[in-house]
Each structure stands twice: as C-alpha cells, then as structure tokens.
Amino acid sequence: MASPKKKLQGLVAATITPMTENGEINFSVIGQYVDYLVKEQGVKNIFVNGTTGEGLSLSISERRRVAEEWVTQGRNKLDQVVIHVGALSLKESQELAQHAAEIGADGIAVIAPFFLKPWNKDVLINFLQEVAATAPALPFYYYHIPALTGVKIRAEELLDGIQDKIPTFQGLKFSDTDLLDFGQCVDQNHQRQFALLFGVDEQLLSGLVMGATGAVGSTYNYLGKKTNQMLEAFERKDFSLALNYQFCIQRFINFVVKLGFGVSQTKAIMTIVSGIPMGPPRLPLQRATREFTDHAEAKLKSLNFLSFAGLKDGHLEACG
Numbered sequence: 001m002a003s004p005k006k007k008l009q010g011l012v013a014a015t016i017t018p019m020t021e022n023g024e025i026n027f028s029v030i031g032q033y034v035d036y037l038v039k040e041q042g043v044k045n046i047f048v049n050g051t052t053g054e055g056l057s058l059s060i061s062e063r064r065r066v067a068e069e070w071v072t073q074g075r076n077k078l079d080q081v082v083i084h085v086g087a088l089s090l091k092e093s094q095e096l097a098q099h100a101a102e103i104g105a106d107g108i109a110v111i112a113p114f115f116l117k118p119w120n121k122d123v124l125i126n127f128l129q130e131v132a133a134t135a136p137a138l139p140f141y142y143y144h145i146p147a148l149t150g151v152k153i154r155a156e157e158l159l160d161g162i163q164d165k166i167p168t169f170q171g172l173k174f175s176d177t178d179l180l181d182f183g184q185c186v187d188q189n190h191q192r193q194f195a196l197l198f199g200v201d202e203q204l205l206s207g208l209v210m211g212a213t214g215a216v217g218s219t220y221n222y223l224g225k226k227t228n229q230m231l232e233a234f235e236r237k238d239f240s241l242a243l244n245y246q247f248c249i250q251r252f253i254n255f256v257v258k259l260g261f262g263v264s265q266t267k268a269i270m271t272i273v274s275g276i277p278m279g280p281p282r283l284p285l286q287r288a289t290r291e292f293t294d295h296a297e298a299k300l301k302s303l304n305f306l307s308f309a310g311l312k313d314g315h316l317e318a319c320g
C-alpha cells in the first residue's frame with residue numbers, strides 16, 4: 001500500500017488554472033500563486049486540474065504541463081500536490097496518473113466518468129482500479145461530485161471494502177451536501193486510515209462536526225486564512241467562534257451565489273483578492289461580468305476579506 005508522507009489534512013486549495021487574455025494557460029504566474037497561497041492564506045496543499053482548475057476543459061498535454069508546473073513551483077513550499085487525473089477515457093486517465101507519478105506528485109484523484117456512466121458500484125470501482133494501478137506508488141482519492149458527474153453512487157457504498165480492490169486508496173473528496181452519506185463514510189472509517197475531505201466550503205463546519213479530516217475547495221484560494229481561523233476555533237472547541245467564522249464565510253458565498261457563482265466568478269474573485277491575474281475561463285464558460293466583479297469586490301471589502309484583518313473573538317459584526 002502506498003504511504004503518503006503524512007495523511008492529507010487541513011485545507012486543500014482547488015487551484016484555478018490561470019489563463020491569458022487569449023485563452024492560453026498562463027504558466028508564468030503559478031510560482032507567484034504558490035507563494036500567495038502559502039504566505040497570505042496559510043494553505044499548503046493543493047488539488048490541481050479539478051473542477052475549479054477546468055481540468056476537463058484542458059487538453060491532455062495542457063493537463064500534463066499544468067501538473068508539472070505546480071509540482072515544480074510547489075517543491076519545498078507546499079506539503080502535498082494532488083493531481084486530478086479523471087477523464088472520460090480510461091486510457092487518458094491512466095496516462096495522466098502515470099505522468100503524475102513520474103513528476104513526483106503526492107497523490108491522484110479521479111471523478112466518475114460522466115458521459116458513458118458506470119451504472120453501479122462495482123463498475124465504478126473497476127474503472128478507478130484500472131487508473132490507480134498505473135500509479136501503484138501514489139495515494140489515490142475518489143472525487144465524489146454527483147451534481148456535476150450525474151453519477152449518484154453513494155460514497156459510503158463505494159468506500160465499503162475499497163482497499164481490497166484499490167490498495168492505494170487513501171480517501172475521498174466529498175463534494176456533496178448529503179451529510180447522511182458523508183457521516184456514514186466517517187462511521188465506517190474506524191481506523192481513521194482515510195482522509196475524508198469535505199468539498200462544500202459553505203458547509204464545512206457541519207462537515208467537521210460529522211468528522212471531516214480536511215477540506216478541498218475553491219474558496220480556500222482567497223478565504224483560506226479566514227477558514228483556517230474557523231478550523232483553529234473548532235480545534236479549540238470554541239464552537240461559537242467557529243460558527244461566527246462559518247456564518248461570515250457563508251455571507252460572502254450566499255451573496256455571490258445569488259449573483260451567479262461558478263468557476264468564472266472564482267477566477268474574477270481570486271484576481272481581485274490576490275492581485276494575480278487569473279484571466280478568463282475557457283469556453284463553454286463565460287467571463288464573469290463587470291457587474292459581478294464590482295459587486296463581489298464591494299462585498300469583500302464590507303466583510304473585511306480584502307485586508308485579512310481577522311475577526312475579533314466573538315464579534316459577529318466584525319465581518320459584516
């Protein structure tokens with residue numbers, strides 16, 4: 001069984017793929033992006049080429065180059081770099097998995113194929129197993145995101161006995177709001193051997209209460225510091241403060257969700273907060289509107305999310 005340096009835990013930023021104005025990948029800012037995550041947001045784990053990274057909208061050659069750049073720039077700065085290698089084609093997924101191993105990534109993750117779909121747990125596991133086997137020394141994570149893949153096989157069902165089939169299986173990225181399913185994943189993880197990473201940032205506190213060992217998400221790119229404060233309050237069992245942080249984060253997410261929120265808008269917000277140009281998204285996504293950007297910036301300012309001043313203990317108003 002593959003053994004990672006240490007269990008993946010804490011916050012994992014689902015990285016954006018920066019692009020130039022003419023739609024090419026902007027590799028030149030990835031080094032600066034790594035430094036920003038580590039120094040400004042206190043986030044030292046990343047999840048590359050996932051949903052936020054538009055992984056499925058990139059060519060295989062682009063995905064390889066993006067993975068390489070993150071691994072290279074993250075060396076001696078980041079704790080873990082997990083590469084999402086899911087694809088509709090098993091062969092492409094295997095190629096990416098093998099490549100991730102060759103470049104020294106710390107783990108790979110795979111979503112369920114979502115066009116011709118696996119119709120039950122065994123078929124899904126067969127697919128995952130074939131990918132994992134091409135990178136036998138790399139920790140393997142299943143990326144559960146049923147709203148986007150349309151594959152509704154419950155995570156707790158998948159987890160049951162999975163290490164017998166996939167010896168490198170190390171955990172789950174759970175991007176769903178079904179806390180019954182998530183709780184049952186935690187419940188069967190008796191020996192705490194798996195990383196159970198929650199993927200719905202606005203509900204992370206509920207995920208922590210249910211037993212999440214960490215979290216992967218888009219907002220940790222720019223709200224990592226704030227979310228880390230929530231994690232620290234939770235660790236100290238200061239649940240009232242942790243809830244204040246969660247509400248504060250929710251106020252922002254709720255605000256942008258009402259305006260229309262997705263990967264394009266994440267790129268725009270990250271550009272505002274970090275000052276690093278993330279560029280436009282790739283078609284079929286459309287660039288965030290000027291109206292969105294102006295409103296989001298005003299909200300970030302009103303919540304004190306641009307200055308990173310932090311909440312004063314117990315004062316909910318501090319971010320309002």
Ligand SMILES: CC(=O)N[C@@H]([C@@H](O)[C@H](O)[C@H](O)CO)[C@@H](O)CC(=O)C(=O)O
Pocket residue numbers: 014015047050051052053175199200201202216217218219253
């Ligand atoms: C559907 C979606 O994009 N979910 C995000 C969340 O971080 C999400 O942006 C956040 O909870 C706000 O709704 C992540 O789970 C996705 C993710 O980690 C990824 O980019 O692979």
